[in-house]
Amino acid sequence: MAAPPERRCWEREQARLKAGVVEQDTEEWQKDPNFTGLERVGGVDLSYIKGDDTSACASLVVLSYPALQVLYEDCRMVAVTAPYVAGFLAFREVPFLVEAVQRLQQEEPKLRPQVLLVDGNGLLHHRGFGVACHLGVLTDLPCIGVAKNLLQVDGLARDELHREQIRSLQRSGDTFPLTGTSGRVLGMGACWVLDLSFLNAQVLRSYNNSSKPLYISVGHRVSLDTAVRLVRSCCRYRVPEPIRQADIRSREYIRKQLCAPLEVRPARPESKKEAELEDESDA
DNA sequence: GCGACAG
């Protein structure tokens, strides 16, 4: 659990970093209706092991645009220290994501993404500084927050109004603003994978009832409008391709990681020859 | 005061 002193420390850091957030388009391609000039879109994600709250796999992928082919992939096991607390996700995940970006810039500078899609929120956050803002400021990359669930902040909740917005969305086929009690638009809800015309009416109805929107918000150096347009153009399925690929690959990496120790472990308690065995099996 | 709460 997060003790009060730690929490105050976090908030101090957030306040400091927030001063660096840019909520406007800063790149030329962002102002183009077709994103001319955009060639690489990055996605980041962490996957966790079921009962283990310290081991995770951090992944960063870079996709070509607009083809959305994987150009770069980096998966790495990391030791998570901060617990998951809603509103403090950045302090749990961001350090490893920053490392991944730095590794990419050092090893494959030509593959540096021009924008990052982040699993989580940006301005749609209790203090207007979610993980997407955090990562954007620390890497100086344009970032967009894409959450699969609504973080209830500033009066936003999964209430009747929210459900009605989702229903109306399926008629207009577009997006709806996430307006807080303060009157400020913190992000946009969207659900584009609605092309279910091939289903019969019965199934279509149940599918619509269970369909969930995406929650898109500004992270850094991008306008909300551009963020929504870009995420939409990256969606083959509900989750935009960069994040989806990062998610798939980090999960797969963990799955293999989980199997590996089982082959070595039952060998023997002696430690000397274990290193040799591991060397051989790795090669 | 209690509950709700991105991944």
Next chain:
DNA sequence: ATCTTGTCGC
């Protein structure tokens, strides 16, 4: 985040 089976349709 993670645990899980089948089922339906292209």
